[in-house]
Amino acid sequence: MLNILGKASSINVRKVLWTCVELNLPFEREDWGAGFRSTHTPEFLALNPNALVPVIKDGDFVLWESNTIIRYLASRYGGAHLYPADAVMRARVDQWMDWQATDLNRSWSYAFLGLVRASPAHQATGEIALSIENWTRHMRILDARLQATGAFVAGTHFSLADIPVGLSVNRWFGTPFEHPSLPRVSAYFERLAERPGFAMHCGNGIP
Template identity: 35%
Template sequence: MIQILGRPNSVNVQKVMWSAAEIGISVDRHDIGGAFGGNDTADYLSKNPNGRVPTLVDGDFILWESNAIVRYLSEAHGASPWFPDSLEERALCNQWMDWYISTLHPSMTVIFWQLIRTPDKDRDYAGLAAAIEEAGLFWAMLDKHLANHAFVVGDDLTMGDVPLGCAAYRWHSMEIARPDLPNLKRWWQSLAARDAYKQHVMLPLT
């Protein structure tokens, strides 16, 4: 059985676990990282020299980087529309997956760390406000795109929804002032109605 090494409250592990559940494959997840530790051992570092989670172990094959793992599982075990048949739609999935990491993830990370993992007295409120404003602009870009699409790529859920979908739960769950983005909210609510999303993404923020 495929092993996923990583703690359940990691947004990057959540990408992988949600994907596996949507695809319909069983994986064996191990608590590694964060409060569980274990990501700095020689054994773990031999698999993932970054010392981060998640790491996939599939027989003799080892893979790290969450988006790479999502793509691997989707291509190996998924079917259309989750892993689209057309080259163009797969490219669009990759576009949005990479856009999240390069563009939206940095500000979302600041918001999460400041609100969830930093004591109130130690927070950088100016930095937090700037990150919320920046993230809001990027979420508005997605909202505009979703005005003409049920999901990130077309009218069906695909692997392209995964990184943004995991982040959308945090965006809508943290106590911040959010702009009114009706298309984004509609899309997120459609994800929140899915059993796999509820099980693997909608977890307490810690």
């Protein structure tokens, strides 16, 4: 049985949970992180020295880094429909997964922490405005990409990349500020709502 360590509200844990649903992969989950068991204990640090969730234990194999975890699960457990073996198609999936984890995440971090998490360290009005501006620029990139594909971020079919990107789109809609009209992003989010793991781990009221 696959064991997932991390609280279910974490966006990075939800990547793994949604992927498991897409793969029909059974798992057990343990609550770790803020509000639950500390990730700074020797027990957890032995699994991930970065003290971050998620971590998976697949038998004797331990793995951390959420995007790496979902690539591993798709590769091991029959996920070629999500993570194709063809080098070009796989590279396109990887490109958008990496974009979500780096460029997109960095753009929304300050605004999200300030406006949703109410972090005292993220309340500078100018910094929030700049974060929203950068976030919007990246969401326009996504909107243009979706216009080009007509469907999903890596192409015409749902792929592993749509899980992290979809969770970020959920965070976009769940953050309180005036959003510009991005019709392709809105339509994309509606398409994602048809997926079996969406209601449980993306459109579940948790931004």
